[in-house]
Amino acid sequence: MQTRGTVLLEETFYIFNKKKTVYRVKLTEKGLSLQKESNGNSKSETIQLDDIVGCRCMRRKRRKSESCVCRPMTPGRKSGLSVVEENSTEQDENDSSVYLYIYSYLLKKGRGVKSSTLKRDKMTITLRFRSFDHLEDNMREAQRWRVAIKYLVRNKPVPPAVLMPRDHLDQDYMAEIPNSGEDRRLLVFVNPKSGSGKAKEMFERRVVPLLIDAELPYDLHLTSGPNDARRFVRQRHDLTSTYSDIVIVSGDGLMFEVINGLLERPDWGEACQLGLGIIPGGSGNGLAKSVSFAQGEPYSQNPVLVSALNVVKGHKAPMDLIRVETKSLILYSFLSIGWGLISDIDIESERLRSIGGQRFTIWSLARLVGLRTYRGRLSYSIAPGYRSAGNGPLLRRSTSETEAINNLSNGQNNGFNGNLRSQSCHEDLSAPLSLPSDRSPAPRMRLNSTASSISEEFSVLEYEIDGEVLGETAGPENINPNGSRLRLDSFYSAKSRSSAFYSVAASSYHSLTLPDDDQSPDAICMYGPASRLPALTQPVPSSWTVIDGDFVMVHANYQSHIGSDCYIAPxxxxDDGVIWLAVIRAGATRSQLLQFLLGVSSGSHIHMPIVQMIPVTAFRLEPESVKSTGHITVDGELVDYGPIQAEVMPGMARVLTR
Known part of the structure; x- marks a missing residue:
């Protein structure tokens, strides 16, 4: 039985120009332990499994014919290890070594003026297996580590055959090992027009390399227009049997399409078990920010990387959906429902979309100058555990966004999904360590760092050989134009430079299509759990609170953020089962409303006397006039102006997190 902390695999690696220094590398169910022993002193570091995204076995690349193996090193010259995939035709047949690349993304503090901020940095550990004379034996040993790590990363027990002493293993032991947790396949939707038309390029350059490191297969669908993704997920008959997760590379609007497409399937219950991932690529990225915020992840430092890591790690966390009913339709929402000021700004500023995010600022000022109020009735059912007092319910204490992230990073995350942090690993871990060999010595390695930590010494360890790097290493630099070795940044693959379309093996990188047999609009039916609310034409329950009057806005929120910089419901x-109503009544001054709009970015608006934050499980909104110039939106999408009601469906969807 495997217990947490038990050593599963262990090897000793050496640095050749430091005869008295050894590294003992241990794999446990907690993570990868690195222990440096030198001159009687010992230091250790641990890379947590939660921070490891994948690993691959690589071979040394065959050198170019003009390169001289025995040529003397030019003083001060730095050359890199050149590696290729294990099945490449360019591998060096004269080198029986196998290089295990382990890819991780560690949570680190910034430096200097940014020392209080957190970010994710890529660290690649390279272990060289060369104990045996034959390639097959070294490959077998490296594969033991690779398979064990992949099982652990997928939170599955390692097969006993992998952990057997190596002298008990035969050549075919790998064939007896079941699938190493690679039961995922992603369906990726990219809106090529989102993100100023750069979403597709961003996916190719910054997300695909991460999928390669994690060996995650995927199929890509480039959306052709509105409701294309909704139609696709509704019609794809083998959706739930082919894919484990659906990933959106766009804004919140495309996620709205996918969720409602899933609920238009007769097998909606099974379809809602698919993991939903989102990588920000549009103007509205509320869900991406909210999911990362709920785990204390440093989204603002690198939104694409942090969101892509959520997809790769693939933990399916429950997420509430909101069943929404209007006079003409039923739909499902994951973000917000708006009436009044914020919705007016969102919809009416569309005419300024060409100027980017500044359109919201400009139209906010326009709406303050021409301030509107709306008469209507708001009815709601207070969430359990809260009670009304004075102008509104008693709320839990809210913190600033920065303070909340720090609390969540320290494990105070209210149970959405706790994270383990890697210990003491704050530097690069990219250069290979080697197992001892009885054969001729490997190329001499030079350690040119005076840093004290283990990881700092790993980062500068280099082979003094000729060649170019095709494999992945870590660091903030790129590959120079002639292809020689430079270290890569934290999200950029060397391979994505050589091909505009590079996918994981067995993945499709093209726009998927469906047979031309679309259902008629009349045949489309919205499924889902039965409503617990009375019909819109019936009175609300007597236990509900009812407010009649004039409103500047009512905005119902079920995520902390409705945009990457809009911290509306701290x-x-x-998955809290609560809808947070942000209510501003008529009578608020323009100055107060300006302070409200400015405060939304930090969450300080909730302390303003004009703002009520009301936690409910259901509500109904009934505008008095159906001829108003106002707007009602659901997840930023315009719906018919008129009565609308909504209720929480707790944990109905699954969202991909770390």
Whole structure:
């Protein structure tokens, strides 16, 4: 039985120009332990499994014919290890070594003026297996580590055959090992027009390399227009049997399409078990920010990387959906429902979309100058555990966004999904360590760092050989134009430079299509759990609170953020079963409303006397006039102006997190 902390695999690696220094590398169910022993002193570091995304076995690349193996090193010259995939035709047949690349993304503090901020940095550990004379034996040993790590990363027990002493293993032992947790396949939707038309390029350059490191297969669908993704997921008959997760590379609008497409399937219950991932590529990225915020991840430092890591790690966390009913339709929402000021700004600023995010600022000022109020009735059912007092319910204490992230990073995350952090690993871990060999010595390695930590010494360890790097290493630099070795940044693959379309083996990188047999609009039916609310034409229950009057806005929120910089509901979590109504009544001055709009970015608006934050499980909104110039939106999408009601469906969807 494997217990947490038990050593599963262990090897000793050496640095050749430091005869008295050894590294003992241990794999446990907690992570990868690195222990440096030198001159009687010992230091250790641990890379947590939660921070490891994948690993691959690589071979040394065959050198170019003009390169001289025995040529003397030019003083001060730095050359890199050149590696290729294990099945490449360019591998060096004269080198029986196998290089295990382990890819991780560690949570680190910034430096200097940014020392209080956190970010994710890529660290690649390279272990060289060369104990045996034959390639097959070294490959077998490296594969033991690779398979064990992949099982652990997928939170599955390692097969006993992998952990057997190596002298008990035969050549075919790998064939007896079941699938190493690679039961995922992603369906990726990219809106090529989102993100100023750069979403597709961003996916190719910054997300695909991460999928390669994690060996995650995927199929890509480039959306052709509105409701294309909705139609696709509704019609794809083998959706639930082919894919484990659906990933959106766009804004919140495309996620709205996918969720409602899933609920238009007769097998909606099974379809809602698919993991939903989102990588920001549009103007509205509320869900991506909210999911990362709920786990204390440093989204603002690198939104694409942090969101892509959520997809790769693939933990399916429950997420509430909101069943929405209007006079003409039923739909499902994951973000917000708006009436009044914020919705007016969102919809009416579309005419300025060409100027980017500044359109919201400009139209906010326009709406303050021409301030509107709306008369209507708001009815709601207070969430359990809260009670009304004075102008509104008593709320839990809310913190600033920065303070909340720090609390969540320290494990105070209200249970959405706790994270383990890698210990003491704050530097690069990219250069190979080697197992001892009885054969001729490997190329001499030079350690040119005076840093004290283990990881700092790993980062500068280099082979003094000729060649170019095709494999992945870590660091903030790129590959120079002639292809010689430079270290890569934290999200950029060397391979993505050589091909505009590079996918994991067995993946499709093209726009998927469906047979031309679309259902008629009349045949489309919205499924889902039965409503617990009375019909819109019936009175609300007597236990509900009812407010009649004039409103500047009512905005119902179920995520902490409705945009990457709009921290509208600080207490909201994706699975808390609560709708947070942000209500501003008529009578607020333009100055107060300006302060409200400015405060939304930090969450300080909730302390303003004009703002009520009301936690409910259901509500109904009934505008008095159906001829108003106002707007009602659901997840940023315009719906018919008129009565609308909504209720929480707790944990109905699954969102991909770390």
């Amino acid at each position: 207490d909201a979590r994706p």
